[in-house]
Amino acid sequence: MFIDRERELGFLEELYREERAHLVVIYGRRRVGKTWLVRRFLEGKRGVYFHALRQPLEVELERLAEALSKALSKYVKADWDSVAEALAEAGKFVLAVDEFTYWVEEEPGVLASLQQLWDVVSARSPLFLILLSSTASLVEKSLSYGGGLFGRRTAQLRLGPFPPYVVKDLLPYCAEDLAVAYAVTNGIPHYLSLFDPKAPLKRNLERLFSKWGPFMKRRRTYSVLKYGSPTSI
Template structure:
């Protein structure tokens, strides 16, 4: 059975701490869809006297009426259903007068803002005049990252300066993602991670009783499957020009990874591309990577594993997939799929080093990579006195890989730091400093 709730200990601890403060709290929790925000809130609300309200896209008045019924039921006074209120702020003020420590969670608060931006001003006035003085515990939760960061958290928002805390919910770590596929070994777990990332809803779709490729056919490559066209939705949800951003992402996934290359391929203005890329970075869909020791000369890459996988393997083949040619597409892309797994594995190792899941003789404060021309080092990790250089191989490593790593590292200036070397690979021979898949499997096993 798939777990209903995984990880989120830090988020829960933060919510509990704020709740125990006893004072007025206006908390903002947001993050892209499918990450388990609602499940997090429901877990937090267990055994608490609190109202949970899920907003809808009907009308603001309809939402106020629905919440009014919930409040009437909560306080045990049906007469409250007949209250004539002018808006959300007045309704919450009535609640504050009836309950000693009012507690309310509004999920999908962004829907209310979409319906009437005036709800922000209304809520601000109620908070200033009444709610903050009644130790009101209010949580606003939503899935539109761009809206929350501008309309709710932005300095032009009526609520600016009122929030007492905010938390952007991120995808699960690799270790926690493995809780959804406990029967898979390390290699297959990486394959699932490469296709689904750390998104709980996506991970639940994979059956660890089936071969990985069967899962791909069933949940990704078959028309009608959830992940077949899921890549369109975050763009439509967040952006006004989804087709423009989709075109940009397609070129990024195809390897056009600098402003210059993207501008040439798309026939677009560099200044506009910079703006588009900044938006995609704020949504967590794109990252800008700069080699160690440089301030410029960076590249752009797709940051989300599912989106990267979908852009590389599903979207370009949808004409054939629409006709049901799943096996044919899989046969053709298999070599490229293995190359992709290698790139995802490199990034995963950097994450494992940064999170200190990989045992090292020091605790790194910087983790990145280095390249110059054709020379490349997959992992560079530093603290004040030490530097680690690591080669990452999806396949088998040999002594030549270590020799090349040491040679390339001589071109990297790390000052007087002590140099350490490591090779991370499926297996290896003649390599003194090696972490293989068997050891990585033990290091990344879920704690429960």
């Protein structure tokens, strides 16, 4: 089910239809649906979704080169120049790098490599480069003056939690129970997806906040309305 990201998806599709290169930055807190949005956007398109890891950059380059080799059906050497050349020759192609700021944390100088890659490829091919991150401060630093990607982005999206009205499309509850479900999840898509829509609110809360549930560490933080009176979870 794809809910409440139609505008963002439509925006990406509109950019993609343009015959030019784009560098799109998508950021927002964890579990807010960045990966979900990009994977949906990639459906039916030539491209690669690549999730960066916190490990030496030479290892990451090997992983990236291998992924591109498979997608492009040609050998891509594990260095930035070869990656750039392969992308420049690829034509219309989407490269989505999730949590690219892991690379920045591992080696800040990677921003210069990404800048050079973008400058080389964008001048020759309509690459659609998407950089995703859960660390807003590093994204803003990377895009600011002197940050390596300054002046390169062509668009950006900052994803936030679902608005309250979206919960009614996910859970078949009364207004009061929907308010409780939204309050304990803060409208975060991943947390809302953990609810079983076939089970009553009470049963869902008992499971999610149980000793073995995913919300166990938040037991002391939240209170919900139960039968009209405050009750600690």
